[in-house]
Amino acid sequence: MAVQRNAALRTVPLKLPEGLGRQPAAKGPQLTYRGGPLLAAVEVFAIFWGPPWKQTTGDLIIAIKQFFDFVIASELIDQLAEYSTQAYSIGHGTNRGSIVLEQPAPPASVSDAAIRTLLQDQIKNAAVPQPTPNTLYFVYLPPGVTVEQGGSKSCQDFCGYHDAIGNSIFYGVVPYPDCSGCSSNLSINDALTVTTSHELCEAITDPVPGQGWYDDANGEIGDICAWQTKQLGSYVVQLEWSNKANSCV
Numbered sequence: 001m002a003v004q005r006n007a008a009l010r011t012v013p014l015k016l017p018e019g020l021g022r023q024p025a026a027k028g029p030q031l032t033y034r035g036g037p038l039l040a041a042v043e044v045f046a047i048f049w050g051p052p053w054k055q056t057t058g059d060l061i062i063a064i065k066q067f068f069d070f071v072i073a074s075e076l077i078d079q080l081a082e083y084s085t086q087a088y089s090i091g092h093g094t095n096r097g098s099i100v101l102e103q104p105a106p107p108a109s110v111s112d113a114a115i116r117t118l119l120q121d122q123i124k125n126a127a128v129p130q131p132t133p134n135t136l137y138f139v140y141l142p143p144g145v146t147v148e149q150g151g152s153k154s155c156q157d158f159c160g161y162h163d164a165i166g167n168s169i170f171y172g173v174v175p176y177p178d179c180s181g182c183s184s185n186l187s188i189n190d191a192l193t194v195t196t197s198h199e200l201c202e203a204i205t206d207p208v209p210g211q212g213w214y215d216d217a218n219g220e221i222g223d224i225c226a227w228q229t230k231q232l233g234s235y236v237v238q239l240e241w242s243n244k245a246n247s248c249v
Contacts, residue, residue, distance in 0.1 A: 011158035014181030036211025042093035
């Protein structure tokens with residue numbers, strides 16, 4: 001798992017080859033609520049950063065937008081209701097749309113700090129919706145772009161992550177899955193929906209990493225079940241940990 005700015009795990013780890021899997025979760029995972037904010041009715045906005053999204057990957061934009069339309073009103077969100085609190089009742093969300101940012105084009109290696117600056121600039125310039133307590137920005141990167149975050153790199157250490165700027169701007173980052181550790185022999189579209197669903201559920205239940213629902217030994221709701229998948233409608237998504245069922249569901 002990648003080194004983090006705080007102790008909380010918030011990345012999608014690489015899918016290791018058979019026989020080289022990481023250690024199973026410690027016995028008896030149990031997420032506990034740490035008192036921070038939750039995204040009760042998530043409002044997703046997707047940012048596709050880089051010219052290739054218009055030039056060669058336009059169909060994927062449509063597919064991801066359709067996935068968000070489906071998943072935020074699906075049973076995947078319904079199962080998160082067990083993590084509701086007195087202040088936050090988790091339910092279906094809203095797809096607030098998307099934007100393709102061709103300029104400035106991302107460098108071949110982009111830092112999390114640069115992504116945070118880009119996001120704040122887009123908010124300041126009103127190029128994206130202003131953040132609400134439920135807004136979750138997803139930044140998708142094009143082929144060939146590596147992300148550096150917490151001392152680690154995508155496709156070497158992780159496949160995606162989520163974080164927060166303060167306690168008010170919540171975001172996820174999904175690099176293009178052009179390595180075996182992040183595609184896991186899935187199609188590009190399926191690899192993207194698996195990573196996206198992992199980060200979506202984690203951001204809803206733990207938007208400020210380690211301050212929502214968290215397990216000190218095993219991390220967030222998706223970490224415990226990393227790369228365990230299921231078919232949901234026409235999409236492949238990751239299983240998520242259920243305290244109620246005491247398993248990945």
